[in-house]
Amino acid sequence: MTYVIGLISGTSVDGIDAALVDISGTDLDLKIELLAGVTYPYPVELRERILAVCAGESISMAELAELDDAIALVFAQAAQNIQNGHEPASLIGSHGQTVYHRPPGGEGRRGRGGEGETRGQGGISSSTTDAINRVSTQPLGYSLQLGRGAVIAHLTGITTISNFRVADIAAGGQGAPLVPRVDAYLLSHPQEGRCIQNIGGIGNLAYIPPRRDNWLEKILGWDTGPGNSLLDLAVEHLTAGEKKYDENGNWAASGTPCHPLVEQWLNQDYFHLPPPKSTGRELFGVDYLHQCLKDAEIYQLSSADLLATLTELTAASIVHNYQTFLPQMPQQVFLCGGGSRNLYLKHRLQILLQSIPVLTTNEVGLSADFKEAIAFAVLAYWRNLGIPGNLPAATGASQEVLLGEVCLGTRN
Numbered sequence: 001m002t003y004v005i006g007l008i009s010g011t012s013v014d015g016i017d018a019a020l021v022d023i024s025g026t027d028l029d030l031k032i033e034l035l036a037g038v039t040y041p042y043p044v045e046l047r048e049r050i051l052a053v054c055a056g057e058s059i060s061m062a063e064l065a066e067l068d069d070a071i072a073l074v075f076a077q078a079a080q081n082i083q084n085g086h087e088p089a090s091l092i093g094s095h096g097q098t099v100y101h102r103p104p105g106g107e108g109r110r111g112r113g114g115e116g117e118t119r120g121q122g123g124i125s126s127s128t129t130d131a132i133n134r135v136s137t138q139p140l141g142y143s144l145q146l147g148r149g150a151v152i153a154h155l156t157g158i159t160t161i162s163n164f165r166v167a168d169i170a171a172g173g174q175g176a177p178l179v180p181r182v183d184a185y186l187l188s189h190p191q192e193g194r195c196i197q198n199i200g201g202i203g204n205l206a207y208i209p210p211r212r213d214n215w216l217e218k219i220l221g222w223d224t225g226p227g228n229s230l231l232d233l234a235v236e237h238l239t240a241g242e243k244k245y246d247e248n249g250n251w252a253a254s255g256t257p258c259h260p261l262v263e264q265w266l267n268q269d270y271f272h273l274p275p276p277k278s279t280g281r282e283l284f285g286v287d288y289l290h291q292c293l294k295d296a297e298i299y300q301l302s303s304a305d306l307l308a309t310l311t312e313l314t315a316a317s318i319v320h321n322y323q324t325f326l327p328q329m330p331q332q333v334f335l336c337g338g339g340s341r342n343l344y345l346k347h348r349l350q351i352l353l354q355s356i357p358v359l360t361t362n363e364v365g366l367s368a369d370f371k372e373a374i375a376f377a378v379l380a381y382w383r384n385l386g387i388p389g390n391l392p393a394a395t396g397a398s399q400e401v402l403l404g405e406v407c408l409g410t411r412n
C-alpha cells in the first residue's frame, strides 16, 4: 500500500484536481484505488492572473516569481486538505499549472526523436555531438508549469515530484501527452481496441490496442485539438464573464451547428499534422476564438448556434483524428475530463462515431473527473521506483526517460 497524492490544474484553469490514491504493482499488475478526489477552485484573482499569462500577456520576472509562489502555495494547501481523514501520503506528484507550451520546432509542428547512442573515438560521444547539432537545427520543445515542487515539499513535508515534461522534451519529445502510458496499464482490454479521450481545455487521446501480442509497442497518443477551451471562452464572451462554461452543453444543444464553418476550421494545419503532436491555449485560445467569431459573422449565428458550432468543431476534430491517424477505429471510446460531463458534446460524438459506443471512464471504474490527477500520482510513483513514465510513440521522444524532478520532504 502506497498512498500518493496527484495534483494537476490543466488548460481550463478551473481549479486544482487533487487525488489521494492507494497504488500497488508496477505496470501490467498496476492497481489504483481512489481514496479521495476533490477539485479546489483557484482564488478568483489568481485564476485571472494565470489566464492572462496563458493568453500571452507579458509579465516581469518578479511577477513570474510571485505567480509561482502563489500557485505552489495553493497546490500545497490542496495536498494538505486531500489527506484529511486518511492515513498520510508518502509521496506527491504535482503537475503544476501549465502557463506556456511550445512543441518542438514551434507551435503545431512535430518533434523528432534523437538518434541512438553511437560512441565516438574518445572525447564526447558522437551521439552528444549529434544531439547538440540537432538542437541547433531543430529547436527542442518547451513547456512551463508553475508551482515548483520544492516549495510544496517544504510546506507539506512530503517528497514531491514535479516538472514532469522537461525530460521527455530534452529527448526530442513533445512533452505531452503523458497520460497514455498510465491509461494503457489501467484501461487496456484483452479483446477490445480502445480510445481514452480526455476532453479538458485541450483534447488528447490514448489509443490502446487489444492486450495481446506486442500491444505495448502499438499504443499511440496525441493532442486532438480543442476540448472545452474555445467553448469556455465563447461562453465567457457571450455572458460578459457571468458564466464560465455551458452546463451540460444545454445552451449549445438549443442551437444548430454551422457545418460550412466547421469544415472551414477543420481545414487548418493542426488537424492535418501527423502525430506526434501537442498543442495548448497558445493555438486554441483567445486569438483563435476571436477569429472564429469573425468567421461566424457572415452566417449571422445566434449565440446558441455559435456554441453548437464550436461544440461540433471539438467533436468533429476528435473523429477526424481517429479516422485519419489511427491504424484502425477503436471498438470503444471512453471520455474523461470535464468535457465528459458535456452531454451535448457526448451526444454529437456518439452520432459521428455511429456504432462505436461512447462511454466515460467511470464505466470502467476510473474516475473521469480525476483521471489526470490519478495519472500524475502514478507518474510520481513510477519516478520513485525508477520506472520511465513517457511513451515515445505518443510524444516522439527518442527514448523512454524518467519523468519528474524529486524534491525530498522532511517527513520522509
Ligand SMILES: Nc1ncnc2c1ncn2[C@@H]1O[C@H](COP(=O)(O)OP(=O)(O)OP(=O)(O)O)[C@@H](O)[C@H]1O
Pocket (backbone or CB within 6 Å): 009, 010, 011, 012, 013, 014, 198, 199, 200, 201, 202, 203, 227, 228, 231, 232, 244, 245, 246, 247, 248, 249, 336, 337, 338, 339, 341, 342, 343, 372
Ligand atoms: N457539467 C458540465 N457541463 C459541461 N462542461 C463541463 C461540465 N463540468 C465541467 N465542464 C467543462 O470541463 C472543463 C474543465 O475540465 P477539466 O478540468 O478536465 O479541464 P483541464 O484538466 O483544466 O484541461 P486539460 O485536460 O486540457 O488540462 C470546464 O472548463 C468546462 O468546460
Ligand SMILES: CC(=O)N[C@H]1[C@@H]2OC[C@@H](O2)[C@@H](O)[C@@H]1O[C@H](C)C(=O)O
Pocket (backbone or CB within 6 Å): 010, 011, 098, 100, 101, 143, 175, 176, 177, 178, 179, 180, 198, 200, 201, 202, 203, 204, 222, 223, 278, 279, 280, 372
Ligand atoms: C502542456 C500541457 O499541459 N498539456 C496538457 C494539455 O491538456 C490536455 C493535453 O494538453 C495534454 O497533452 C496535456 O496534459 C495531459 C495531462 C497529458 O500530458 O497527458
